[in-house]
Every structure is written in C-alpha cells, then in structure tokens.
Amino acid sequence: MTDTSLEIALTKVAKSRLQDTNLENIPFGRVFTDHMLEADYENGEWKNVSIKPYQSISLDPSLAALHYGQAIFEGIKAYKDDDGNAYIFRPADNFKRFNNSAVRMNMPEVPEEIFMEGMRQLISLDKDWIPSQAEHSLYIRPFMFATDQFLGVRPSATYKFLIILSPTGPYFVNPMRIAVEEKYTRAAPGGVGFAKNAGNYGGSMYAVSRVQKDGFDQVLWTDAFEHKWLQEVGMMNVFFVIDGKAVTPSLEEGTILEGVTRASVISVLQEQGITVDERRISIDEVVEAYKAGKVSEVFGTGTAAVIAPIKELNYKGFAMTFDTNNYPVSTGVKKQLSDIREGRAADNNGWMWKV
Numbered sequence: 001m002t003d004t005s006l007e008i009a010l011t012k013v014a015k016s017r018l019q020d021t022n023l024e025n026i027p028f029g030r031v032f033t034d035h036m037l038e039a040d041y042e043n044g045e046w047k048n049v050s051i052k053p054y055q056s057i058s059l060d061p062s063l064a065a066l067h068y069g070q071a072i073f074e075g076i077k078a079y080k081d082d083d084g085n086a087y088i089f090r091p092a093d094n095f096k097r098f099n100n101s102a103v104r105m106n107m108p109e110v111p112e113e114i115f116m117e118g119m120r121q122l123i124s125l126d127k128d129w130i131p132s133q134a135e136h137s138l139y140i141r142p143f144m145f146a147t148d149q150f151l152g153v154r155p156s157a158t159y160k161f162l163i164i165l166s167p168t169g170p171y172f173v174n175p176m177r178i179a180v181e182e183k184y185t186r187a188a189p190g191g192v193g194f195a196k197n198a199g200n201y202g203g204s205m206y207a208v209s210r211v212q213k214d215g216f217d218q219v220l221w222t223d224a225f226e227h228k229w230l231q232e233v234g235m236m237n238v239f240f241v242i243d244g245k246a247v248t249p250s251l252e253e254g255t256i257l258e259g260v261t262r263a264s265v266i267s268v269l270q271e272q273g274i275t276v277d278e279r280r281i282s283i284d285e286v287v288e289a290y291k292a293g294k295v296s297e298v299f300g301t302g303t304a305a306v307i308a309p310i311k312e313l314n315y316k317g318f319a320m321t322f323d324t325n326n327y328p329v330s331t332g333v334k335k336q337l338s339d340i341r342e343g344r345a346a347d348n349n350g351w352m353w354k355v
C-alpha cells in the first residue's frame with residue numbers, strides 16, 4: 001500500500017520546542033509540533049514535497065483561495081500505546097474523503113503516497129509530541145488551497161497541500177443546548193455539504209452566533225426546502241436514540257458530511273447489539289417521539305469531541321430536554337471508541353493504522 005520510493009526533502013528543527021511545552025490538558029488547536037509537510041501542485045503535477053520546521057507561509061494578496069474559496073481540509077487523530085507505538089485512527093477514510101472534497105471543489109486529488117506516506121513520515125518525526133495521557137491525542141490537519149495569483153474567476157492552476165499537527169487534551173463538551181434551525185441552510189442537494197471545504201464553516205457561523213445570543217450552543221441543521229428534515233448538529237453528525245434504536249440521517253442527498261466518527265459509532269453500536277437506522281428523520285418525528293417519552297438520547301459525533309451529548313433541543317420555543325447523566329448508549333460507544341484508540345480494547349475492525 002505504501003510507496004516508500006517517495007522522496008520527501010527533510011529539514012529538521014535545530015532545537016525542538018517540545019521541552020518547553022506542557023502536553024497535559026493542552027487546549028485544542030493552539031499548539032503545533034516542530035514540523036509540517038508541504039507540497040505544491042504546478043503544471044499538472046505534485047512536486048516539492050518536503051517536511052520542514054513549522055513556519056509561516058507567505059501569500060500574495062491576490063491568492064485565489066482567499067477570494068474564491070477553493071480550500072478543503074481534514075481532521076484525524078493519532079494516539080500512542082503503552083509501548084510508545086504511534087497509531088492513526090482510520091486515516092485511509094479521511095484520505096478518501098479529502099479527495100472526494102477535492103473533486104467537488106474542482107481541485108486536484110492528492111496522491112496516496114503524499115497524503116498517507118507523508119503523514120506517516122511527519123508523525124514518525126514528531127512522535128514524541130503525541131500525548132500519552134488518557135483522552136489526549138495528536139490532531140492531524142491536512143489541508144489544501146488554491147494558490148494562483150490571479151483575480152479571474154476560474155479553477156486555480158496551482159495549489160498547496162500541507163499537513164500540520166497539534167497535540168490536544170480532552171475535548172470537554174458540556175452537554176449542549178441546541179436550537180433547531182428554521183431559516184438558514186448549511187447544505188442543499190447538489191451543493192457542497194458532503195465536502196469538507198472551508199466555506200461550509202464560514203457559511204454556518206452567522207446562524208450559530210445568532211442562537212448563541214439566546215444561550216444555545218449550536219444549531220441543528222434542517223433541509224433547505226421544508227426546514228424539517230434533520231441533517232447535522234453544528235459541524236457534527238447527529239444521532240438519536242428512539243425507542244431503544246439509534247437513528248442517524250442517511251447520506252444519500254449529499255447534504256451530510258460522511259463522518260468517520262459517524263461510521264465508527266454505527267459499527268460499535270451494531271457490535272453492541274443496538275439497531276442503527278440510517279434514514280431520513282424529521283423534527284416532527286422527534287417531537288412526537290419525545291412527547292411519547294421515547295427519545296432517550298441525542299448526541300453529536302466528530303473527530304474533535306468524539307461524542308457530544310445534547311441536553312436540549314428547542315423547536316419553535318418548545319424545549320425538549322434530556323437527562324445526559326443517563327445516556328448509556330452514547331457513554332458506552334464513547335468508552336469503546338476510546339478503549340480501541342488508546343489500546344485497551346481489541347481493534348477488530350483494523351481501524352488503528354500503525355505509523
């Protein structure tokens with residue numbers, strides 16, 4: 001699978017910053033490791049693949065990505081076992097998704113050897129930055145953006161691909177209060193909702209800020225036409241436990257980001273004997289089931305938080321509240337996923353990719 005013939009130019013830091021960094025309970029996304037990977041796409045090919053000291057990049061003000069938004073990214077986590085071996089959780093799924101995003105945004109695909117082998121070499125080099133405490137990990141951020149220096153509207157001919165690494169502590173998410181969104185839209189069929197492109201985040205921030213003024217943490221996105229079919233919660237996939245069965249919106253309309261955590265949660269639930277339905281689910285169904293006392297858990301899933309419990313869903317002023325202290329299904333999934341990732345449970349699905 002790996003092509004070890006890839007030549008990656010390596011420049012190491014003169015002195016690591018690790019000694020001056022406390023990896024315990026480190027906040028998400030603020031601290032970066034010693035090195036990064038960088039590659040350029042020019043004249044139809046990827047070149048200049050290098051691993052170098054983490055550093056600023058200089059950009060021309062006319063940079064295409066800044067004006068027309070060809071920018072995509074991924075989020076992946078690496079862990080270390082008790083023997084100091086580094087593992088990455090399901091990176092091949094992220095690699096595939098990255099290139100699906102690239103195709104949708106009219107950007108070049110990144111070859112497997114650059115994405116996977118580059119990531120492997122970068123992580124091997126900065127392995128000591130992987131925190132070993134429980135619930136800690138090394139967050140991996142691959143991303144690509146358009147680099148043409150040109151204000152004309154057309155797909156850029158040049159791109160930059162980078163991978164940066166950020167050690168991270170437990171991502172404590174307080175149980176969330178969620179407003180069901182009835183005005184704004186994150187994704188519509190035929191759009192870019194399934195792609196992990198930067199603009200999806202930019203486009204969602206106003207709706208979220210708006211409900212935060214009323215004390216909510218996030219919105220539950222609904223479909224563009226009727227504002228009733230449920231999509232995602234904030235930038236996470238959403239699950240409901242209704243009548244003992246797990247339900248999550250199906251992917252077929254292309255309006256939902258196909259989360260790797262979502263897929264892992266579905267597998268673990270099924271292994272635990274819990275039925276999972278991937279199907280369309282409307283807010284009306286949730287309200288009805290709630291009134292019948294059948295909704296026992298609502299939670300979001302994503303790489304950063306893994307599982308984020310939801311304590312309130314508010315729809316047209318009707319507050320549906322949930323006892324997140326009694327969330328056996330999501331608590332069980334979270335534990336099993338942490339156990340697999342941190343080496344306490346068998347990895348029967350081959351999810352842990354040894355670096």
Ligand SMILES: *Cc1c(COP(=O)(O)O)cnc(C)c1O
Binds near residue numbers: 075257
């Ligand atoms: C990244 C992301 C997710 C979660 O995907 P994971 O692979 O589980 O991290 C869900 N929704 C959106 C919109 C995302 O960008």
